[in-house]
Amino acid sequence: MTYPPPVQRLLALTGQDLPIIQAPIGSAATPELVTAVCRAGGLGGLALTWSSPDEVTQRVTDLRKALPGKPFFANFVLHFPCEGYDAALDAGVPVVTLSWGLDAARIARAHKAGTRVGVQIGNAAGARRAIDAGADFLIAQGVEAGGHVQGTTPLATLLPQVLAVARDIPVVVAGGIASPAAIQQAIAAGAAGVMLGTRFLATHEAAIHPDYKAALLAASSGDTAFTNCFDIDWPHAMHRVLRNSTFTTWEAAGSPRPPHRPGEGEIVFRQDGSDYVRYCDMPPGPTAAGDPLGGCLYAGTGVSDLDQIEGAGDLVTRFGAEIRAGLSKTHREGPTP
Numbered sequence: 001m002t003y004p005p006p007v008q009r010l011l012a013l014t015g016q017d018l019p020i021i022q023a024p025i026g027s028a029a030t031p032e033l034v035t036a037v038c039r040a041g042g043l044g045g046l047a048l049t050w051s052s053p054d055e056v057t058q059r060v061t062d063l064r065k066a067l068p069g070k071p072f073f074a075n076f077v078l079h080f081p082c083e084g085y086d087a088a089l090d091a092g093v094p095v096v097t098l099s100w101g102l103d104a105a106r107i108a109r110a111h112k113a114g115t116r117v118g119v120q121i122g123n124a125a126g127a128r129r130a131i132d133a134g135a136d137f138l139i140a141q142g143v144e145a146g147g148h149v150q151g152t153t154p155l156a157t158l159l160p161q162v163l164a165v166a167r168d169i170p171v172v173v174a175g176g177i178a179s180p181a182a183i184q185q186a187i188a189a190g191a192a193g194v195m196l197g198t199r200f201l202a203t204h205e206a207a208i209h210p211d212y213k214a215a216l217l218a219a220s221s222g223d224t225a226f227t228n229c230f231d232i233d234w235p236h237a238m239h240r241v242l243r244n245s246t247f248t249t250w251e252a253a254g255s256p257r258p259p260h261r262p263g264e265g266e267i268v269f270r271q272d273g274s275d276y277v278r279y280c281d282m283p284p285g286p287t288a289a290g291d292p293l294g295g296c297l298y299a300g301t302g303v304s305d306l307d308q309i310e311g312a313g314d315l316v317t318r319f320g321a322e323i324r325a326g327l328s329k330t331h332r333e334g335p336t337p
Contacts, residue, residue, distance in 0.1 A: 003327070010170035010192035013136055014095055014116055015071040017041035018320040019187065021172060022312070023197030024075035024097070025147065025206070025298075027285060031063060033205035033312050038070045040316035045073035045097065048088060049080050056084030060091035073097050073118070079237070089113040097139065100150060100237070102126075104133035118172065122151020124161040131169055138166055139195055142175030143226060146198045146300030148239045163190045176221070178302030180322035187327065198300040203312040209284040209292040213309055215242055221301035230296040231258070232280040239281070242297040246278055268294045
């Protein structure tokens with residue numbers, strides 16, 4: 001089948017086969033997850049913001065060996081120093097994505113290295129600035145997204161505003177998308193592709209606690225909250241999470257500011273030799289002990305569409321087949337009036 005022109009432009013730009021991108025999802029994104037996504041035709045990526053240059057070099061090198069000829073990306077959150085950014089370029093990362101900030105000099109360095117750059121934005125003004133700074137594609141993040149959220153606009157409102165600015169620049173959308181039907185709807189509205197975060201948390205390869213995965217399967221969109229509750233280590237950044245015991249206790253107390261929140265300073269779980277206190281922004285990993293479900297449980301409103309834990313490659317393959325079938329049917333029959 002032939003994809004719509006915006007999708008074709010994205011695929012030609014990045015080299016991926018399907019208009020599906022795995023969100024970086026912080027510590028939950030593993031090399032195994034990225035490899036599975038990319039081998040199935042999507043674009044997978046690692047969150048390398050907090051990694052040292054040596055660690056970044058090793059991870060990018062390992063992925064290039066595991067994925068010969070296939071694209072993948074490294075994400076950098078510009079709110080933080082991103083000490084490994086240049087190391088990723090030197091190691092030959094095919095694509096980088098930037099969020100929570102804009103740096104034209106870093107974009108220029110990426111282009112000099114032959115690396116494509118996607119920039120996450122939350123409104124039309126941000127889109128204009130990103131394009132002026134040299135972004136190859138945009139990631140329009142709606143307020144429905146899980147994790148840290150740059151903007152406050154629902155995706156259905158945001159996308160047409162960004163498309164009006166972007167013109168021929170591909171626009172990837174993120175926020176509340178977790179099913180083939182939602183992907184087809186986004187593409188029909190003009191998106192070049194989608195970025196899925198919460199859906200990839202519900203995979204075997206995602207490095208989160210089993211109880212967290214089970215909570216995702218049991219949740220609906222109404223079980224998420226857009227809040228600044230879990231702000232330790234990343235203050236002043238709004239985020240979307242599952243409502244849990246920590247959140248509801250804090251909310252019932254009147255949502256007090258730190259250091260006056262209920263249970264402030266308590267260790268909520270331990271993992272990999274480190275203690276994590278209540279209200280920290282770290283989600284519970286596979287080895288978390290204590291009260292993992294009292295930690296930060298990122299989730300977008302698309303959580304309602306999660307129905308199983310499966311391999312990331314199987315997920316991408318299944319979604320890709322359903323997307324192609326749906327788009328082919330629409331092409332044959334025309335859009336629904």
